[in-house]
Amino acid sequence: MNIIFIGGGNMASAMIGGLLKQGWKAGAIRVVEVAAPARERLERELKVKTAAAPGADVAKADCIVLAVKPQQVREAAQALKPLPGAQLVISIAAGIRLKDLARWLDGHQRIVRVMPNTPALALAGISGLYAPRAVGAADRAAVEKILGAVGAVVWVEREEDLDAVTAVSGSGPAYVFYFIEALEQAARELGLSAEAARRLALETFAGAVKLAVQGAEPPSRLRERVTSRGGTTERALKSLEEGRVKEAIVHAVRAAAERARAMGDEFGNDQ
Ligand SMILES: NC(=O)c1ccc[n+]([C@@H]2O[C@H](COP(=O)([O-])OP(=O)(O)OC[C@H]3O[C@@H](n4cnc5c(N)ncnc54)[C@H](OP(=O)(O)O)[C@@H]3O)[C@@H](O)[C@H]2O)c1
Numbered sequence: 001m002n003i004i005f006i007g008g009g010n011m012a013s014a015m016i017g018g019l020l021k022q023g024w025k026a027g028a029i030r031v032v033e034v035a036a037p038a039r040e041r042l043e044r045e046l047k048v049k050t051a052a053a054p055g056a057d058v059a060k061a062d063c064i065v066l067a068v069k070p071q072q073v074r075e076a077a078q079a080l081k082p083l084p085g086a087q088l089v090i091s092i093a094a095g096i097r098l099k100d101l102a103r104w105l106d107g108h109q110r111i112v113r114v115m116p117n118t119p120a121l122a123l124a125g126i127s128g129l130y131a132p133r134a135v136g137a138a139d140r141a142a143v144e145k146i147l148g149a150v151g152a153v154v155w156v157e158r159e160e161d162l163d164a165v166t167a168v169s170g171s172g173p174a175y176v177f178y179f180i181e182a183l184e185q186a187a188r189e190l191g192l193s194a195e196a197a198r199r200l201a202l203e204t205f206a207g208a209v210k211l212a213v214q215g216a217e218p219p220s221r222l223r224e225r226v227t228s229r230g231g232t233t234e235r236a237l238k239s240l241e242e243g244r245v246k247e248a249i250v251h252a253v254r255a256a257a258e259r260a261r262a263m264g265d266e267f268g269n270d271q
Helices: 010-021 036-046 056-060 070-080 097-105 119-120 135-148 161-170 172-189 194-214 219-226 233-241 245-268
Strands: 004-005 029-032 049-051 063-066 088-091 111-116 125-130 151-155
Touching: 004 010, 004 119, 010 029, 010 036, 010 125, 010 135, 029 056, 036 049, 036 172, 063 070, 063 135, 070 097, 088 135, 097 111, 097 219, 097 245, 111 135, 111 161, 119 125, 125 135, 125 161, 161 172, 161 245, 172 194, 172 245, 194 219, 233 245
Parallel strands: 004 029, 004 063, 029 049, 063 088, 088 111, 125 151
Antiparallel strands: 111 125
């Protein structure tokens, strides 16, 4: 399967890096990228062929991945018109809706929306997938194969569910890094070396996630097990509750979902 990425930034690079690690041939991947430094980086680091504008390569591709920023999708999609074939189009743009993509692509119907995340680069991504009924089983399987090569996949039933996926797992790695940064800062303020602080923060996170992923007990039960009455963890959790940290996280994720919806309105119109 030949894939052409339109936009070769952070997310496209993470996906391509993951696909190559999984044994995909660099020759089967092309990238259209407007920025010359980004093209050079892609050719140097990922050894994929790039171009400044869509050309004959689009016709040869089985699948087109729209991987530009939401505000750039309209222009990038319109530059593909008329699509030279009935290629499968995958959009990873946050918020941008199928009806707008289809309009920009002259009524093209073989479009699937996907919300991946950057751990794809470490083959540990998770993507939310949505396809309308018009998209057949073979296309759904192709999307699963591409995104499944770089992590887990979850189909959602309604297109608007992708706004929630965007807020939870698309943006989610940033929340996790934020928490790790805070733990590291605390470790340093308590007198540990920078090296020890990073190691302790990262390994604690990785270990706790590993335990939780095993799924023998829900995260709340695992938390209770660490929390002895009158002990250190109890004191810390009390402080987190007083700071309304859980509420702040829920509020933050809701705000992200709302932003995804608003981006769909803002960048989906033709003004
Ligand atoms: N980053 C994430 O964690 C993440 C996660 C899930 C989904 N996404 C989605 O992935 C998409 C890309 O995000 P990103 O973070 O990878 O953005 P990015 O790093 O800005 O990458 C987009 C790249 O496409 C280039 N570009 C703009 N217009 C183009 C066109 N018409 N043809 C070809 N290339 C063009 C941009 O160049 P210029 O910089 O010169 O404009 C930029 O290099 C977004 O829609 C976002 O919602 C991102």
